[in-house]
Amino acid sequence: MTLLDFIRYEQRLTGTKIGCREGDCGACTTLVGTLNSRGVVEYHSITSCISPLGNAQGKHIVTIEGINLNNELNVAQEAMKFNYATQCGFCTPGFVLALTGFAFSEKEKNYQNILAAISGNICRCTGYKSIERAASEVVGQLEAIETDNKIPWLVAREFIPAYFLGISDQLKGINRKAKRNTNAFLVSGGTDMYVQRPQSLVETEIFLVAAAQRLKGIQIRKTKVVIGANTTVTEFWEHTAMQSMFPNLSRHLALVSSEPIRNMASLGGNLVNASPIGDMTIFFLALHSNLTLEKGKSKRQIALKDFYQGYKKCNLEEGELLTEISFETLSPYVRFNFEKVCKRTYLDIAIVNTAISVEVNDKDEIVNAHVSIGGVAPIPFYLQTTSRYLRGKTLDILTISLAAEILQKEIAPISDVRGTKEYKRLLARQLFVAHFTELFPNIFKLQDFLENADS
Numbered sequence: 254m255t256l257l258d259f260i261r262y263e264q265r266l267t268g269t270k271i272g273c274r275e276g277d278c279g280a281c282t283t284l285v286g287t288l289n290s291r292g293v294v295e296y297h298s299i300t301s302c303i304s305p306l307g308n309a310q311g312k313h314i315v316t317i318e319g320i321n322l323n324n325e326l327n328v329a330q331e332a333m334k335f336n337y338a339t340q341c342g343f344c345t346p347g348f349v350l351a352l353t354g355f356a357f358s359e360k361e362k363n364y365q366n367i368l369a370a371i372s373g374n375i376c377r378c379t380g381y382k383s384i385e386r387a388a389s390e391v392v393g394q395l396e397a398i399e400t401d402n403k404i405p406w407l408v409a410r411e412f413i414p415a416y417f418l419g420i421s422d423q424l425k426g427i428n429r430k431a432k433r434n435t436n437a438f439l440v441s442g443g444t445d446m447y448v449q450r451p452q453s454l455v456e457t458e459i460f461l462v463a464a465a466q467r468l469k470g471i472q473i474r475k476t477k478v479v480i481g482a483n484t485t486v487t488e489f490w491e492h493t494a495m496q497s498m499f500p501n502l503s504r505h506l507a508l509v510s511s512e513p514i515r516n517m518a519s520l521g522g523n524l525v526n527a528s529p530i531g532d533m534t535i536f537f538l539a540l541h542s543n544l545t546l547e548k549g550k551s552k553r554q555i556a557l558k559d560f561y562q563g564y565k566k567c568n569l570e571e572g573e574l575l576t577e578i579s580f581e582t583l584s585p586y587v588r589f590n591f592e593k594v595c596k597r598t599y600l601d602i603a604i605v606n607t608a609i610s611v612e613v614n615d616k617d618e619i620v621n622a623h624v625s626i627g628g629v630a631p632i633p634f635y636l637q638t639t640s641r642y643l644r645g646k647t648l649d650i651l652t653i654s655l656a657a658e659i660l661q662k663e664i665a666p667i668s669d670v671r672g673t674k675e676y677k678r679l680l681a682r683q684l685f686v687a688h689f690t691e692l693f694p695n696i697f698k699l700q701d702f703l704e705n706a707d708s
Contacts, residue, residue, distance in 0.1 A: 373511030482521025
């Protein structure tokens with residue numbers, strides 16, 4: 254069952270609300286505390302409606318009832334009250350938990366980041382401005398937080414109740430190991446599976462791999478980046494080496510779902526899900542990534558671009574588990590970009606998404622290029638012909654325009670609820686051009702491509 258249903262129906266803690274059951278509205282937001290290797294509990298916000306209950310094993314689950322200060326309001330609650338940031342109140346517990354969760358975050362305590370922390374919460378009444386004022390008030394009280402003494406500091410200033418001080422000792426006494434049934438259905442974060450098939454998963458024997466530490470972490474081995482398949486999008490985003498390697502990583506990943514979902518969603522799960530518009534799949538395809546698959550003691554490697562064999566079909570044998578994603582470290586000559594268009598700018602599924610890694614020498618010649626695109630084929634699509642054409646070409650308007658024509662011959666979009674096939678073709682062209690106007694603004698201007706198209 255889901256964590257939300259356990260909280261409400263088994264524990265009778267009804268402050269956590271049922272909204273969309275798809276991770277979109279944030280009414281069910283809870284905090285999850287995980288004991289790290291240093292014996293410190295790290296807290297993140299999640300949407301409990303699509304979180305498997307089993308993933309709560311060994312964790313501290315905090316609902317709205319769990320942050321009460323002996324019938325007094327905590328800082329986030331007081332800020333919401335003072336700024337009249339609630340009307341019907343249905344969404345309020347989720348906002349309060351998200352604001353409280355931000356207090357635990359390692360991110361810089363500024364207004365932009367606290368707004369990102371509530372990006373997964375929707376309110377239908379207030380118009381948001383009163384909630385934004387409450388968020389501003391909360392972040393103002395976090396400017397002097399002692400990062401090395403976080404939980405005692407937050408307790409002393411009434412962000413959280415005093416019982417948080419003893420949680421780490423309680424978690425240390427919990428056995429978090431589970432024995433795998435090799436015939437069970439494997440689930441990691443559950444952020445897609447519990448949207449697609451929640452009822453059938455309740456009735457299916459599953460094995461949860463989200464807690465498997467050997468599948469987590471990011472390592473740089475000489476010239477290769479190796480990422481455990483269980484690594485979450487948030488962990489990838491917050492990794493210092495990844496931020497250095499991808500200077501625009503924050504801007505790119507802000508387009509991927511919302512903070513609570515990024516806190517849960519595993520990179521491996523996104524790849525194995527095989528969605529034709531999986532954001533992180535498109536991201537890693539453009540890095541020419543490889544996958545490591547394990548079955549018992551045997552291992553094999555496969556290029557990510559060869560992993561997809563048809564709609565929702567992967568080159569994955571029965572009993573195999575995706576354990577690692579790897580790609581070559583980016584040299585100073587390689588530039589990377591990710592673009593996405595959807596009906597809403599944030600917190601939405603892509604109509605078309607695309608990524609590129611391109612290496613250019615000091616003569617403006619394209620040494621290497623890898624381009625991927627989603628939403629225009631039954632699989633997450635690596636543009637092999639387009640990528641091959643770009644290699645060895647001069648970086649100019651004619652090259653990119655001809656490459657855009659080749660791209661159109663490679664893709665085969667269909668009309669669906671997200672857009673017509675003609676619209677998707679237009680987006681594919683525009684986003685492909687956007688890669689170059691974004692990465693090489695000294696060479697390309699959008700107007701140049703418009704004039705070239707007219708001629």
